[in-house]
Each structure stands twice: as structure tokens, then as C-alpha cells.
Amino acid sequence: MSGILNSSIGRKFAMALSAFFLMFFLLQHFAINVTSVFSADTFNETSHFMGTNPLIQYVLQPILLFGVIFHFVMGFVLEIKNKKARQISYAKNNGAANSSWMSRNMIWSGLAILAFMGLHFYDFWFPEINTKFIEGDMSGLLADGSGYRYYEELQHKFVDIWRVALYCIAFVFLALHLLHGFNSAFQSVGANNKYTKGLKGFGKAYAILIPLGFVIIALYHHFNHIS
């Protein structure tokens, strides 16, 4: 078992495990966000639960942060190692003849997602951490105490059309990343069997529908707020 992470297959396996975790998190994040379209109260209550539950805040959140950082760092480490494995490039290379654009450009779609996460953390995560753990306000209430603040904050963020546009562009890159990443993760853990064809179809649906859902939620709040 020792040294497994120093091997190419071990790194591939670890990358896939972190991808599974992040894809599950994405699904859960979507499930909560989608409630904001149907019921402000449900979104507020769910957000308050997620934001104050000790198990989620002190156990799952650090694991999530580790998963995110690990996936990005390992992605860059692998990219650097792979560049070293071919120091002289081809004068003519027809990559499109044998592989998808998504599979050849995971580092670029990943970088776009990383940039988006900087914006997303600036918008939501840092203010949340500041309110709860620096200012010490765990109530989740608006300043006037008239109700929970989460739905209000969400709507406020999506007033700016440029922010909404950046979110939509980021979700396109997320979809491109997932179009290769979903099935790649299964191949990496050795799952290539009679179910692979069906799994590929499910992976494509996941890769398109989840980011599309996030786009619809962002647009809904933008237009709902200004109408």
C-alpha cells in the first residue's frame, strides 16, 4: 500500500476519488439552490441548517475544502508531469482525429472553474465565514431581524448582469469539464464494463443538466429581481 500516491495509477485513482466527491457535492449544492426558485422559505431554512449544523460546518466543510484544493493541486501537478513527458512538441498534431476537445483541455476548463470559484467565494463564502465566525452572528437573520438573510443575499448578488454573465460562462466550462471528467473518473477506478455505455449516457446528462440548472437559477433570480 505504501507509496501508492507516488505512482501514476495511484495519482489517477486519487484524482478520481476527489472528482466523485466533488460531483456529489455539486449535486447536493444544486438540490439546495433549486429550492430558491420554488420557495424562499425552504431555501432559507435549508441554508440555515447547512450553515449552522456542526457536522456540516466542522467536519464536512473542511473535507470539501481539502477535496477542492487536492483536485486542483493534483490537476496542476499532473499537467506539469505530463508536459515533461513530451518536451518537444509535434510540428503538426491532429488531436481532434482521436479525442474530444474536452478531454484535451481539462486544464483550461479547470482553470476557468478555479477563477469562477474565486468569484464565488468572494460573493458568498468569505462573507458567510466573516458573518458567522468573525462577527460571531450565527443567527442567520437579516439586520432588522425580520427573517432569514440567505434568500435576500442570493437575490442581491444576481442583480448585476455582468456577474450573472460570468456565472453562466463559468457553468459552460463546468459542463465541458464534466463531459469528460464524469466518465473519466469511472475509467480511472477501473470501472469499464457492460454498464459503461449506459454510464456514459448518464454522465453526459449530468454534465449538461446540472450546469444548465445552475444557469437557469442565476437567470431566474436576475430577471425575477428586476421585474
Place this chain on the structure above:
Amino acid sequence: MNLTLKIWRQKNANDKGKLVDYKINDVSPDMSFLEMLDVLNEQLINKGDDPVAFDHDCREGICGMCSLYINGEAHGPDRGITTCQLHMRMFKDGDTIFIEPFRATAFPVIKDLVVDRTAFDRIQHAGGFISVNTSGNTIDANAIPINKHDADTAFEAATCIGCGACVASCKNSSAMLFVGAKVSQFALLPQGKVEATERVLNMVKQMDEEGFGNCTNTGACEVECPKGISLENIARMNREYLSASLKG
């Protein structure tokens, strides 16, 4: 056909190398790609120039000796063939054809289009075999019943000729399709199970030491492989490796 060839010329491993343009006329569409290079070399020799060095042997698509990255693809634009099986009818009159060596740090150029692929031999030496008792007590392989599906899958994996097109095509220069095939052909058979744990651990270790890149599952190797070796072999190797790591 009249063609322009852009061929990588490099005097030796230390030379920087560059693409050199050659014009070649009256090429028959029925020629193989290597025959076309033979004609070019005759012309170069007649002019007193150094002929283009390229690997070849059986010219039947069996030995895995020929290589070449032709117009951006290993073994050229056709599918399921080696360069020696590529015919000039795949090109059009007036075409410009780029001819480069297989590129990978683990496959250093020796001269022109010839690369050193002995890294594959060293991976094979690390575990791509079964130890057979030759003391006179050897059991006839045909006496051991083997599931038909397993026998067929092992045979398909064993058709890998070790040409290196997988490495050349992979954007990461990964050798996992080659190693996956070599691991699979034994992992599926009872004779191979005895040394299965050490085999996969040693072969993957050697593969990593040779400086091949990491597989990111683009699938380019499977598409360009002249023998149609499937990505299932990489998945099987991953399972074998993880299982062996837990045991080891």
C-alpha cells in the same frame, strides 16, 4: 501524385533537428508509405545526400517496428493499420505531408525518424512474462480449461505489437495502453495469476521510472492503436494495481 514532404531530420540524439522539405514526383497511389520513402531515399542517395533514417522490418503490420507521426497522427490518417500498411491512395496529388518521429521523453530520437523504444522492453522485463518450470514437468497449456471469453480477451490484449503509437498519440505521452495490454493478457489467464501481484506493481513502477506521462483517459491511444487494443485493458490494469497495492 506529386507531393511535398516535410520530414524531421536529426543527425543524432544530440542534434537539435529540424523539418526539411522534399519534393517527390510520380508517386503511385498503390505504393505503401514506406515504399514511397524508399523511393525518396534512392533519389537522395543518387544525389549523394544522407538518406532518411526510419524504422521498419516485416512490412506486414506484425512486428511493431515501423512508427512515424504522419500529418499529426501515429501511423497516419488510416485506422487499424501500421505505417507499413498505409497506402499513398490515402493522400491527394499536391498534398504536403508532415513526417515526424514518435515524440516522448521516454522515446528519445536516435536519428531522423528513428526513436529508441527500449523503454517498452524494460517494462516487459520488469514483469511481462510468466515463469515456467522447464524441468520436464511442464503442464501442457491446452490441458488447463479456460473460459472462452477470458481466452478471447487475453488474446486480444496479446495482439499488442508494442509499436508505441499509444504513447505517440497521447497528449501526455502515457504508456498505459501498452502496459495495460501486457498486464491484461496474463491477468486473465490461470498461468498469469501466480505472479499477478508482483507483475503489475513492477511493470507500473518501471513505466513511471521511464518517464512516461499520466493517463487522463482521452482515448486517443485506443483510436490510433493499429491493433485496436481497448481502454478496458487500462481499466483492468488499474484494478489489478489497486488490488496488488492493497495486498502488497
